[in-house]
Amino acid sequence: MKYGLSIAAGLGVLGLACLAALLSRNPLDAFVFYCFGGLMMGSSLAVVITRNIVHTAVWLLGTLGSAACLFFLMAANLLAAVQLIVYAGGILILIVFGVMLTARNPYMRTQPKRGEVVMACLAGVILFGALVGVSMAGPWPVLAGAPEAGSAATAASVREFGNALLTQYLIPFEAASALLLSVLIGAAYLARPEKR
Amino acid sequence: MSRVYVPWTPRPTPHYRGPARLLAGMAVLMYRVFGPVVRTLPGPILLGATVGAGVLAWAVGLLYYDVNQALEALHHGAAKPAGWALPLGMTIESAWSVRQLEDVGRSLGLWMPGRAMWVFQFLLVRDVVGLLGIITFVSLVAVIGIWGERKVAGHMQSRPGPMRVGGWHGWSQSVADGIKLLSKEDLIPRSADGVLFRLAPYLAFVPALAGFIALPFSAYWVFRDLDVSLLFLLAVLGIEVLSVILAGWASNNKWSLFGGMREACQVVSYEIPMGMSLLIPVMVCESLRFNDMAARQDAGWFSWLAFHSPWTFIAMFTYFISSLASCKRAPFDLPEGESELVSGFHTEYSGFRWSLFFFAEYAAMFIVSGILVIAFLGAWHAPWPAPDWLRENQGLGYQFLHGLAFSGPIWFIIKCALLVWLQMWLRWTLPRIRIDQVLYSCIQVMLPLVMVCLLASTFWELWLGSAGEAFSLLAYIVSRILGIIGLIALFATLYVIAHGFSNRRTLVGTMAVDLLPGA
Numbered sequence: 001m002k003y004g005l006s007i008a009a010g011l012g013v014l015g016l017a018c019l020a021a022l023l024s025r026n027p028l029d030a031f032v033f034y035c036f037g038g039l040m041m042g043s044s045l046a047v048v049i050t051r052n053i054v055h056t057a058v059w060l061l062g063t064l065g066s067a068a069c070l071f072f073l074m075a076a077n078l079l080a081a082v083q084l085i086v087y088a089g090g091i092l093i094l095i096v097f098g099v100m101l102t103a104r105n106p107y108m109r110t111q112p113k114r115g116e117v118v119m120a121c122l123a124g125v126i127l128f129g130a131l132v133g134v135s136m137a138g139p140w141p142v143l144a145g146a147p148e149a150g151s152a153a154t155a156a157s158v159r160e161f162g163n164a165l166l167t168q169y170l171i172p173f174e175a176a177s178a179l180l181l182s183v184l185i186g187a188a189y190l191a192r193p194e195k196r
Numbered sequence: 197m198s199r200v201y202v203p204w205t206p207r208p209t210p211h212y213r214g215p216a217r218l219l220a221g222m223a224v225l226m227y228r229v230f231g232p233v234v235r236t237l238p239g240p241i242l243l244g245a246t247v248g249a250g251v252l253a254w255a256v257g258l259l260y261y262d263v264n265q266a267l268e269a270l271h272h273g274a275a276k277p278a279g280w281a282l283p284l285g286m287t288i289e290s291a292w293s294v295r296q297l298e299d300v301g302r303s304l305g306l307w308m309p310g311r312a313m314w315v316f317q318f319l320l321v322r323d324v325v326g327l328l329g330i331i332t333f334v335s336l337v338a339v340i341g342i343w344g345e346r347k348v349a350g351h352m353q354s355r356p357g358p359m360r361v362g363g364w365h366g367w368s369q370s371v372a373d374g375i376k377l378l379s380k381e382d383l384i385p386r387s388a389d390g391v392l393f394r395l396a397p398y399l400a401f402v403p404a405l406a407g408f409i410a411l412p413f414s415a416y417w418v419f420r421d422l423d424v425s426l427l428f429l430l431a432v433l434g435i436e437v438l439s440v441i442l443a444g445w446a447s448n449n450k451w452s453l454f455g456g457m458r459e460a461c462q463v464v465s466y467e468i469p470m471g472m473s474l475l476i477p478v479m480v481c482e483s484l485r486f487n488d489m490a491a492r493q494d495a496g497w498f499s500w501l502a503f504h505s506p507w508t509f510i511a512m513f514t515y516f517i518s519s520l521a522s523c524k525r526a527p528f529d530l531p532e533g534e535s536e537l538v539s540g541f542h543t544e545y546s547g548f549r550w551s552l553f554f555f556a557e558y559a560a561m562f563i564v565s566g567i568l569v570i571a572f573l574g575a576w577h578a579p580w581p582a583p584d585w586l587r588e589n590q591g592l593g594y595q596f597l598h599g600l601a602f603s604g605p606i607w608f609i610i611k612c613a614l615l616v617w618l619q620m621w622l623r624w625t626l627p628r629i630r631i632d633q634v635l636y637s638c639i640q641v642m643l644p645l646v647m648v649c650l651l652a653s654t655f656w657e658l659w660l661g662s663a664g665e666a667f668s669l670l671a672y673i674v675s676r677i678l679g680i681i682g683l684i685a686l687f688a689t690l691y692v693i694a695h696g697f698s699n700r701r702t703l704v705g706t707m708a709v710d711l712l713p714g715a
Binding site: 068078157 | 431437438457460463464
């Protein structure tokens with residue numbers, strides 16, 4: 001059996017997710033959460049480990065897609081759709097396209113040096129610590145025993161989101177758009193044909 | 197000694213063992229038992245299955261009525277009227293529910309384990325039925341679409357197209373093709389990237405299927421009524437590109453790789469005019485939700501968004517052109533350009549994997565047509581408005597009439613089918629354009645045009661709200677003129693169709709041009 005081991009591993013993970021879900025208050029949601037959370041962690045790990053560069057991009061699709069699914073699970077539909085459009089539909093395709101166009105050999109395998117691996121590990125640890133610290137600092141009403149508000153009903157609508165973006169957060173929004181515009185102009189400058 | 201050229205070493209015929217053998221035996225047995233029945237009674241079986249599916253959907257709807265209401269209240273607040281969709285967009289007011297059933301069971305003294313009931317909550321059963329319905333619908337769209345495409349191609353080239361399989365105009369040609377494709381050998385080139393090669397067809401098919409989750413067929417006929425359904429569909433269509441790129445790359449074949457690269461190039465550039473043209477109706481409706489867009493257009497032909505302002509009128513055409521590019525239909529079918537790339541990204545695919553690409557293509561054609569119909573062409577409303585007495589009356593008979601003649605999934609499907617048909621006409625009319633022409637027309641023609649329209653539409657909407665009576669009158673006149681232009685175009689098209697149909701025996705080859713009206 002060529003795929004026996006991986007099928008068994010997958011079934012085991014699914015079983016664990018089922019078990020964990022049945023213990024929680026909201027089994028179906030918990031099951032979906034554990035499935036996509038596991039998928040996300042697994043594919044992010046694979047992004048780091050895989051050497052074939054196109055395989056890396058496909059694993060990245062798994063990561064971004066499961067992040068979008070988690071957003072959908074939390075009824076953050078706008079965020080999920082934007083995640084899919086911008087990351088999965090835009091950036092990822094540009095990455096794959098860029099790899100195909102620019103790499104001398106599209107079947108290239110990455111060979112990181114030892115120093116690079118150490119640096120990457122260090123950056124990862126620092127980032128992980130910062131993220132855990134930030135998320136621990138914020139309030140967690142559900143953990144503190146607050147009653148679950150109707151999460152979907154209270155999620156911000158697209159209209160509120162747009163209003164906030166163009167009133168309260170106007171300056172960061174405009175700064176981001178100015179940055180994007182400068183990037184666009186830079187790209188056009190780089191890609192222009194050579195003058196004879 | 198003559199040596200016979202053998203292109204590949206012959207492989208031994210596989211001998212099935214274990215579960216595979218059991219399944220194969222069951223398939224053969226089922227064919228022997230049901231084959232004669234199906235051959236003698238095809239009509240009654242089809243009719244019975246359709247009616248049965250409808251009754252099943254209705255029964256499930258009745259059973260889960262109050263769970264449905266609770267969930268809708270959770271997702272949309274109290275704003276959305278709750279109800280279960282029946283055929284023709286009818287809704288039903290009162291019904292039995294799981295909870296009532298449980299109460300009845302308790303009162304009869306039956307033990308109903310509460311923990312086991314949660315599987316049936318959360319609309320799980322409704323979702324399963326809905327998903328099965330979506331899969332069935334996608335398959336039907338692909339099967340009918342492929343047959344229709346071949347008929348259209350045939351008639352446009354002065355030949356009848358498929359005529360033999362199944363009797364009337366070869367209606368079961370695609371079914372026969374499907375069976376053939378299922379039983380074909382599943383070839384994977386030895387030097388292909390095995391995992392990605394297998395993954396790519398699913399990456400094409402699953403997003404196409406997922407698109408139907410948010411695509412409403414009528415106000416209640418939607419699997420999930422997302423508040424950002426338009427964005428969701430655009431996202432899903434964007435992911436589909438990746439499958440073509442991966443298929444091209446994983447095949448390890450230069451034609452496939454070229455096809456994948458062209459697709460990437462083309463779709464990434466056409467996504468921009470596509471999204472920007474859709475921004476114009478979004479700006480008019482102030483919503484990303486399809487149901488809100490449809491509610492804006494329920495007052496007949498002249499209220500349709502295509503005729504709202506000149507800018508929406510132009511945006512409809514730019515959207516249609518870029519949607520052709522995004523589902524790689526001719527004249528934008530460069531990824532598979534068979535005259536130079538064998539058949540592009542799916543050169544190396546065969547059998548079921550190959551047919552998955554086609555399922556995805558026809559599903560995507562339907563989805564982009566659905567977006568166009570909802571955003572510009574009055575969604576599921578008929579061209580004539582429903583009278584008030586019919587709208588206010590909530591009786592089932594009135595709702596039936598309303599759904600049949602004024603607004604319902606039937607209208608949506610008819611409009612989408614017409615647009616898919618139009619895409620087929622274009623495919624067999626226009627020559628394929630070169631990749632540099634594709635990019636030129638996108639970046640230098642479509643994009644500036646759409647940007648101008650977007651800007652103009654912004655001011656148009658602003659002035660509509662604030663610039664006073666004179667501008668409102670101007671906008672009204674312009675919208676009526678656009679509506680009349682649309683009517684004239686519609687009737688002209690209908691006249692040409694009727695003329696062609698009534699002269700179908702005399703129109704042959706290039707003679708057709710001389711016999712057209714006005715020649």
